[in-house]
Amino acid sequence: MEMKPHSEGLTRRDFLSLLAGVGGALCLGCMKGANSSETPRPLPAEKTAAFHPARFWKAESGAIQCDLCPHGCTIKPGETGFCRVRRNDNGQLVSLVYGQPVTVNNDPIEKKPFNHVLPGSFAFSLATVGCNMTCRHCQNWQISQAKPGDLPAYNWSPEDLVRQAKTAKSRAIAFTYNEPTIWTEYVLDTAAAAKTVGLPTILISNGFIREAPQRELAKSLLAYKVDLKGFSEKFYRDICGASLQPVLDGMVRVREEKCWLEIVTLVIPTLNDDPQELRQLAKWVLDHLGPDVPVHFTRFQPLYRLRNLPRTPVETLEKARQIALDAGLHYPYVGNVPGHPGGNTYCPHCGATVIRRVGFTTELVGMKDGACAKCRTAIAGVWS
Known part of the structure; x- marks a missing residue:
């Protein structure tokens, strides 16, 4: 488009x-x-403009077809796509951010x-x-x-x-x-x-x-x-x-x-x-x-x-x-x-509380080595 x-x-x-x-x-x-x-x-806005070669695109009929997201923007020279940060710069797609x-x-x-x-x-x-x-x-x-x-x-x-x-x-x-x-x-x-x-x-x-x-x-x-x-x-x-x-x-x-x-x-x-x-x-x-x-x-x-x-x-x-x-x-x-x-996070097998949360404060109350401390059922996740 x-x-x-x-x-x-x-x-x-x-x-x-x-x-x-x-x-x-x-x-x-x-x-x-x-x-x-x-x-x-942070630098003032007027001093931060920078171009960097973008990836995931191809030239198409004098424009650029961006293949990064499903919008599939067709971008004419000097214009940006839907996202406002990827621009056709003289036939090359560049990232502005x-x-x-x-x-x-x-x-x-x-x-x-x-x-x-x-x-x-x-x-x-x-x-x-x-x-x-x-x-x-x-x-x-x-x-x-x-x-x-x-x-x-x-x-x-x-x-x-x-x-x-x-x-x-x-x-x-x-x-x-x-x-x-x-x-x-x-x-x-x-x-x-x-x-x-x-x-x-x-x-x-x-x-x-x-x-x-x-x-x-x-x-x-x-x-x-x-x-x-x-x-x-x-x-x-x-x-x-x-x-x-x-x-x-x-x-x-x-x-x-x-x-x-x-x-x-x-x-x-x-x-x-x-x-x-x-x-x-x-x-x-x-x-x-x-x-x-x-x-x-x-x-x-x-x-x-x-x-x-x-x-x-x-x-x-x-x-x-x-x-x-x-x-x-x-x-x-x-x-x-x-x-x-x-x-909170509960063991899917025995129902025990394994992680208690209040806001962004977290307490591991029933988990040891990535498993429920009570029944030893593995708790899915990236723990270390």
Whole structure:
């Protein structure tokens, strides 16, 4: 499809709102464990423009066909694709955000959320701008719907990023907040640099990506979290500007590549909370991914373009979790409800509590060497 060039940017009001830290993802230089005197300052927006050769494209009739995500944008010279960060520069596709994170933070890994990966650890988390979806409920819309040059950015090579993560004493690097798919080149190069020093990498994604780049990513990562926005094509089309089937296909590929997978579904009142749809979702996960893939049913907060809707009732999340348990899934969760027992991990065999959570605080209360301390059933996950 042919994409028009993007010209809209952030208003001053949007920028000030951005700096207030909506969604908890916008804490520039706020790195637990790092020496603040050594933390680089972000460069002004006008000084951060940088081009880097992009991958996953081909020339087509005087334009460029981008093969990174299912949008398959046909990009004319001087224009960008749907994501706003990949441009046709005189017949070559370039990334406008390589090495240009606009936000970094040392987050609890449970914030991603990963409940079965290195519990209690911190992940050095970063984002650029742009996205290949237009979700009406996006909590980080000020960065995901921005374009290069709207915001100040760091100028960090993959090696710089790894050094910052080591300084912050992070256990992993997380590509998160906006959609890392659209900066795949930076992700892959950083993952390679991190591997040389034994630092794992994790990806938080909408899963809207084509096969070749996704398989390469999955081979490079320790863990891959997919936001399964809903379980209908109508929801994806009307609310997210995308489609469901490529996301489903992609999760199967992640499992095939032996990369740890967790799923998050933000349950939005009246839009994707129908019990029958949730049953279909749970059955699909069981049939195609298996019972050990964690599924987080998280609470919606009125944000961005869906401020007219109420918060998700806790009872709705509890019902979603029970639907998943009844379907045969071992690790369904209630999310965004701090202290709720549905946020704990239970042994799928004997029912004992093995990990207790309150917010992002984690306590291993009944697990030893990756197994239930009571009955010795293995608990699926990446524990060390």
